[in-house]
Amino acid sequence: MTEHALNVIAARKTFFPGTADEKIALNDLSLSLAAGDFGIIIGSNGAGKSTMLNAISGALPLDSGQVLINGQDVTRTSVDRRAKHVARVFQDPMKGTAASMTIAENMLLAEMRQSPATLHKGLTKARRDRYRDLLAQLHLGLEDRLETQVSLLSGGQRQSLSLVMAVSGEPDLLLLDEHTAALDPRTAAIVLDATMRAVEALKLTTLMVTHNMQHAIDYGTRIIMLDAGRVKSDISGAAKAKCTVQSLVDQFAHKSDHMLLGA
């Protein structure tokens, strides 16, 4: 097998199996990303996008199937031991940071993904300087507030911090789950812009979930559409360049037709 950054092989996840609420969230889903791929994940509510990202990060164990990162089987590896490879930003700004700790301490936590915690002093001068430089790139003034508690930041500032934390240390895999959806349009644009610059500069292999079709068209190297727990279409290259908002929405429509016919 050629070495991929990510392989999801026949992933299957059923919630509440054997009950009336049974829900097949991932239905033998398979997906591969080459190093440097930037996949934009689209699909209607409940298609399984978040579930797939949870399975990749290890937050959710699969019923069956496999997850390989850099060719290495991590299906049974816990979240904390996958963290060396995987960084995430969630939709909810509260989830990605430790609220009662300072900005600098949060930046240090992100650094621990790459190098496990030691008994050395955490916040050295060299680190503070580095964090200041990294945060300055956001132009939000966070670089002057290293000792501020994160709980005092706005949602947009927290999300920007989460992003900087996620891309620091150049993870093998960056997972973004509607990470600008909870922000006002201006802040969302700032965070998205910072995302694109980081992904491009560091050539990060990335999966980004969005409901914004224009973003799917403008950004990324692939558009991966999920439907009912599977990959419904995977568009890249020239085909992706030809996509329009209308053509993507039409694909959603097809699916709804299916549902109508199936009902």
Add this chain to the structure above:
Amino acid sequence: MDVFNLFLSLVPVTLAQSLILSFVVLAVMIPFRILSFPDLTSEGSYPLGGCVCAVALLAGIPPLLALALAAAAGFLAGVVTAVIHLRFRIHTLLAGILVTTMLYSINLRVMGKANLPIFGEAKIYDFFPFDLGSINYTKIIIAGLFALLVFVMLNLWFRTERGIAMRAVGSNPDMSEAQGISVWKATIGGVGMAGAFAAIGGGLMVQSQGFSDANMGLGILINALAALMIGEALVGKQTITRQLAAPFVGAFAYYQLISLCLAAGLPPSDLKIATGVFVLLMLAGPELRRAKGPRAAQEAFRE
């Protein structure tokens, strides 16, 4: 004026007591505030420390080593509570009550009877080479040195990478895990550490009072909680240094308050209800204020 003089005369005694209590306050504070793991185990690990220490002294083990054995036993008690919660998803408070209840029997087994005098054995307080006129001053200096050492060490620890990782687990466990931190290790380490401190408190107490008693932990948790509330009200908890200072300041202020009440004529048997009402008021404070103003952010604790 009588009340005041009586109060003053009690200061040396209460100071020694409060330095010992501050270890138990630490044992309440670390899980509660740093790990968001409200824990009652100290009610059991405090007498456990006392029992282990007394038995060790009677076996001829030197006082410092006896204290270390007590700490190890307390650490183990904390580990059991943490594992019960982590493995079986049992509420942290219930896990602590379970361990405390079981420890009562264990403590009796360790001692072989309910009360063990150690008047004749060498004590940690004998190390002090000078005679200050009163054993109370010696106790203050020895217990104070221990407290100072622990305060400094904890300040250093919670600034190391591992210490910061431990605090992160209390702040946001899911996020910490996503940063490669093991929630299990941090929780077990932190709650174990708290158990060790409670046991050291028990060991210092036993060596101070000259006997160990299976019932010596009764109500210690609420005393410690009251002290923590006072300490946090006095020095705050915005930074880790303040959070770590609160138990020591709180334990001191708490004992002065108690001694003032006693000097003013409050019967000792009413102390528990006074302390309980005080803790209740401190805990209810935010809720009472909220009834008027906008809802304050709820603190999230593990269940």
